[in-house]
Ligand SMILES: *[C@@H]1O[C@H](CO)[C@@H](O)[C@H](O)[C@H]1NC(C)=O
């Protein structure tokens with residue numbers, strides 16, 4: 149009887165595994181810190197939101213048929229705990245097929261936190277996302293790109309692939325399109341056959357949402373890149 153119950157449970161967990169995971173993506177993680185997408189693929193990523201420009205950006209990405217990845221915070225520009233608007237933006241991105249990934253609860257510099265505090269930063273956001281969209285992300289980008297070995301081990305143990313970036317648009321600096329695109333020309337200018345790209349932007353800036361995103365999409369398309377979510381870059385399931 150007990151064996152039968154265990155058998156039933158095993159079937160149930162296999163069934164939920166299969167239904168929650170697209171066939172080409174598997175549930176596993178890559179250890180260490182990842183900086184690039186597979187060759188020929190480009191992932192458009194946005195950090196630090198949600199914020200007031202995110203919703204319009206999502207509409208625009210949807211109009212252009214691009215799936216992006218949002219590394220969201222719980223309490224940065226907006227607070228997910230008491231802001232329905234913030235929750236709705238995340239729901240909208242998720243429902244449109246964009247990937248929701250973690251950027252910690254409070255945009256903390258994880259290298260400066262204790263093991264316990266690192267865990268809290270991750271789990272608190274997971275719990276909020278669980279309530280809003282019913283999933284826990286499998287990808288995290290540590291704020292400031294700071295993830296010493298100790299932190300990376302904790303994040304891996306919590307089920308995360310840790311992702312940095314290969315192109316930094318520096319959209320937080322000048323908000324000048326030509327400066328930002330110059331960073332793209334430098335990093336993605338050579339053949340896409342041999343390299344991929346993960347581009348770092350922030351959907352908390354008007355210029356990023358209304359101007360830069362479009363320009364990057366045009367450029368990456370022109371260079372022959374295929375757009376991927378970060379999960380697709382690694383053929384891994386976006387949620388666990
Ligand atoms: C992420 O990339 C930035 C810029 O290249 C670098 O300074 C930082 O050390 C990287 N982070 C990790 C954990 O490798």
Ligand SMILES: [Zn+2]
Nearest residue numbers: 195196291292
């Ligand atoms: Zn950030």
